[in-house]
Amino acid sequence: xxxxxxxxxxxxxxxxxxxxxxxxxxxxxxxxxxxxxxxxxxxxxxxxxxxxxxxxxxxxxxxxxxxxxxxxxxxxxxxxxxxxxxxxxxxxxxxxxxxxxxxxxxxxxxxxxxxxxxxxxxxxxxxxxxxxxxxxxxxxxxxxxxxxxxxxxxxxxxxxxxxxx
Amino acid sequence: xxxxxxxxxxxxxxxxxxxxxxxxxxxxxxxxxxxxxxxxxxxxxxxxxxxxxxxxxxxxxxxxxxxxxxxxxxxxxxxxxxxxxxxxxxxxxxxxxxxxxxxxxxxxxxxxxxxxxxxxxxxxxxxxxxxxxxxxxxxxxxxxxxxxxxxxxxxxxxxxxxxxxxxxxxxxxxxxxxxxxxxxxxxxxxxxxxxxxxxxxxxxxxxxxxxxxxxxxxxxxxxxxxxxxxxxxxxxxxxxxxxxxxxxxxxxxxxxxxxxxxxxxxxxxxxxxxxxxxxxxxxxxxxxxxxxxxxxxxxxxxxxxxxxxxxxxxxxxxxxxxxxxxxxxxxxxxxxxxxxxxxxxxxxxxxxxxxxxxxxxxxxxxxxxxxxxxxxxxxxxxxxxxxxxxxxxxxxxxxxxxxxxxxxxxxxxxxxxxxxxxxxxxxxxxxxxxxxxxxxxxxxxxxxxxxxxxxxxxxxxxxxxxxxxxxxxxxxxxxxxxxxxxxxxxxxxxxxxxxxxxxxxxxxxxxxxxxxxxxxxxxxxxxxxxxxxxxxxxxxxxxxxx
Numbered sequence: 001x002x003x004x005x006x007x008x009x010x011x012x013x014x015x016x017x018x019x020x021x022x023x024x025x026x027x028x029x030x031x032x033x034x035x036x037x038x039x040x041x042x043x044x045x046x047x048x049x050x051x052x053x054x055x056x057x058x059x060x061x062x063x064x065x066x067x068x069x070x071x072x073x074x075x076x077x078x079x080x081x082x083x084x085x086x087x088x089x090x091x092x093x094x095x096x097x098x099x100x101x102x103x104x105x106x107x108x109x110x111x112x113x114x115x116x117x118x119x120x121x122x123x124x125x126x127x128x129x130x131x132x133x134x135x136x137x138x139x140x141x142x143x144x145x146x147x148x149x150x151x152x153x154x155x156x157x158x159x160x161x162x163x164x165x
Numbered sequence: 166x167x168x169x170x171x172x173x174x175x176x177x178x179x180x181x182x183x184x185x186x187x188x189x190x191x192x193x194x195x196x197x198x199x200x201x202x203x204x205x206x207x208x209x210x211x212x213x214x215x216x217x218x219x220x221x222x223x224x225x226x227x228x229x230x231x232x233x234x235x236x237x238x239x240x241x242x243x244x245x246x247x248x249x250x251x252x253x254x255x256x257x258x259x260x261x262x263x264x265x266x267x268x269x270x271x272x273x274x275x276x277x278x279x280x281x282x283x284x285x286x287x288x289x290x291x292x293x294x295x296x297x298x299x300x301x302x303x304x305x306x307x308x309x310x311x312x313x314x315x316x317x318x319x320x321x322x323x324x325x326x327x328x329x330x331x332x333x334x335x336x337x338x339x340x341x342x343x344x345x346x347x348x349x350x351x352x353x354x355x356x357x358x359x360x361x362x363x364x365x366x367x368x369x370x371x372x373x374x375x376x377x378x379x380x381x382x383x384x385x386x387x388x389x390x391x392x393x394x395x396x397x398x399x400x401x402x403x404x405x406x407x408x409x410x411x412x413x414x415x416x417x418x419x420x421x422x423x424x425x426x427x428x429x430x431x432x433x434x435x436x437x438x439x440x441x442x443x444x445x446x447x448x449x450x451x452x453x454x455x456x457x458x459x460x461x462x463x464x465x466x467x468x469x470x471x472x473x474x475x476x477x478x479x480x481x482x483x484x485x486x487x488x489x490x491x492x493x494x495x496x497x498x499x500x501x502x503x504x505x506x507x508x509x510x511x512x513x514x515x516x517x518x519x520x521x522x523x524x525x526x527x528x529x530x531x532x533x534x535x536x537x538x539x540x541x542x543x544x545x546x547x548x549x550x551x552x553x554x555x556x557x558x559x560x561x562x563x564x565x566x567x568x569x570x571x572x573x574x575x576x577x578x579x580x581x582x583x584x585x586x587x588x589x590x591x592x593x594x595x596x597x598x599x600x601x602x603x604x605x606x607x608x609x610x611x612x613x614x615x616x617x618x619x620x621x622x623x624x625x626x627x628x629x630x631x632x633x634x635x636x637x638x639x640x641x642x643x644x645x646x647x648x649x650x651x652x653x654x655x656x657x658x659x660x661x662x663x664x665x666x667x668x669x670x671x672x673x674x675x676x677x678x679x680x681x682x683x684x685x686x687x688x689x690x691x692x693x694x695x696x697x698x699x700x701x702x703x704x705x706x707x708x709x710x711x
Contacts, residue, residue, distance in 0.1 A: 031460050032461060035461075092366035092523075095365075096598055132372075134528070135232055137522060
């Protein structure tokens with residue numbers, strides 16, 4: 001059987017080599033789809049059409065199936081993230097401790113809904129289904145860094161600090 | 166690797182530790198790290214050098230009391246300090262050998278004395294990224310014993326005798342499951358560790374993986390030997406980066422020590438483990454959905470049978486157990502199944518780790534013997550509801566569980582008892598609510614969760630949860646009628662009876678249990694357009710309707 005020749009990398013952006021590395025490590029097996037998409041997202045910050053097409057073709061997975069996987073799992077994002085990301089945990093413990101109020105005031109301050117990015121691309125406002133730090137509820141991740149026992153004021157303060165950057 | 170070599174490693178670790186008069190353990194789990202316990206560790210290390218004390222400073226996993234972090238434990242005095250800041254380091258180190266620093270001391274005897282630690286026995290005492298630390302605490306002895314002195318059948322017998330039941334929530338007898346996989350034919354079998362801890366409000370698995378990951382690997386290896394598997398996967402949520410990092414380091418160390426790989430302990434037993442990251446889908450905690458996800462597909466469940474024990478990952482016999490289940494295996498083999506069966510209640514053996522959160526004083530992780538009264542967990546270990554509020558309900562089992570009212574607090578915690586009062590054991594989330602929580606709103610929160618997390622494969626769950634959400638929203642907004650309530654009750658039984666997997670079958674539980682115990686709150690919302698807890702804002706909606 002001739003050796004499998006994967007398609008060429010989409011561009012000479014070095015990050016594609018990292019993506020390709022994940023696939024090679026898994027022998028370009030179809031089951032590596034989710035692993036590879038994780039690598040794309042951690043390298044590029046999100047998954048665009050080109051990336052999904054490239055991964056689908058490389059792993060010989062139908063494009064529909066790859067797109068199905070991307071949209072099934074909440075962790076994957078089809079939109080580029082803002083320069084900063086605030087993720088508000090909406091798990092049960094955080095909910096009981098009033099996370100809905102934090103979310104509402106962040107939405108009001110930024111003028112966007114959860115899951116959106118401000119028009120200048122500065123800040124993304126996301127929610128998470130429990131980050132497992134319930135002992136510190138309510139919890140907010142600021143650029144991935146966990147902050148516990150957050151108050152309304154602290155959320156606004158953080159957003160304002162980012163806004164003047 | 167054999168018992169003598171393990172003993173040698175343990176001895177050298179003990180000798181190394183004996184060089185110091187004191188051991189200073191700093192919690193570096195996710196909770197304490199978010200309060201910069203890494204800086205506390207740096208400051209303590211610096212002070213030890215500056216003051217010339219004979220003390221070793223060690224990074225450890227979770228000590229349980231997340232509310233009081235960052236936590237520092239000084240041994241052999243067993244002094245526990247809470248809320249330690251880097252600027253306290255000088256005082257803490259200066260106090261070594263003298264009186265402890267009073268104002269930092271954490272004296273929660275009640276909190277700790279009622280607990281029994283089996284799964285968490287090493288948490289807070291060992292460095293999770295040092296395999297030798299684990300070995301010095303009897304680590305890998307059970308595996309070596311199993312491989313060199315026991316047949317696979319002996320191992321399964323011990324697990325059966327222990328009475329261990331699945332800690333992921335279902336409570337299926339672990340020994341029985343292992344036996345089924347062992348009996349299944351074929352030379353290729355898999356072992357999967359389910360670390361897709363999706364229940365919001367639960368963090369037991371994260372904590373175990375962060376604090377004592379080798380214990381989980383040892384449990385998996387023993388399971389693989391017992392059922393005849395050679396390959397394992399740990400499926401962990403991508404939301405737990407620290408757990409993933411520590412687990413990867415552990416896999417590397419275990420391979421280096423010859424405890425993973427080929428011909429483990431010079432026997433024909435081979436076992437290799439890979440990590441698979443979840444991607445944020447609650448339904449992947451269901452075993453067939455989890456298997457689909459490892460295969461790189463959408464995480465949709467399949468009808469059972471065939472059970473994964475017969476036809477699982479890539480159609481091969483597959484053993485799936487939860488993180489906490491695997492964490493119980495090594496102690497059972499070390500001490501014998503009978504020892505484990507001696508702890509807990511009649512049909513629920515051993516201990517259970519709970520994540521105690523919500524409106525409770527001592528939030529954090531606790532491990533208690535099965536059969537302990539809920540009241541004891543909440544009032545004694547948890548320290549009760551803070552700020553002068555009154556207890557209203559405790560929610561167990563996450564979105565699949567129910568709300569338990571104050572009058573039921575005297576039941577003992579076991580799989581069966583919780584089921585009879587309309588909740589489930591679940592994976593171990595325990596969320597306390599006080600008089601400021603509206604139970605209708607809480608039910609709506611869970612249904613909203615199930616609605617978004619429904620994979621969409623079967624209609625009762627996909628459409629049913631959406632309709633239930635609409636009805637609950639109407640009740641919360643004060644626009645519902647009594648007809649809506651009876652429709653809601655109808656839907657509960659339809660979704661429960663007709664859904665394919667556990668997500669749908671249990672999704673109505675939060676609604677059913679709140680209807681059972683807090684029906685008056687629903688009636689207040691519907692008949693008097695009033696939210697007794699003052700959570701639901703009804704005015705605007707009611708006026709718009711008028």
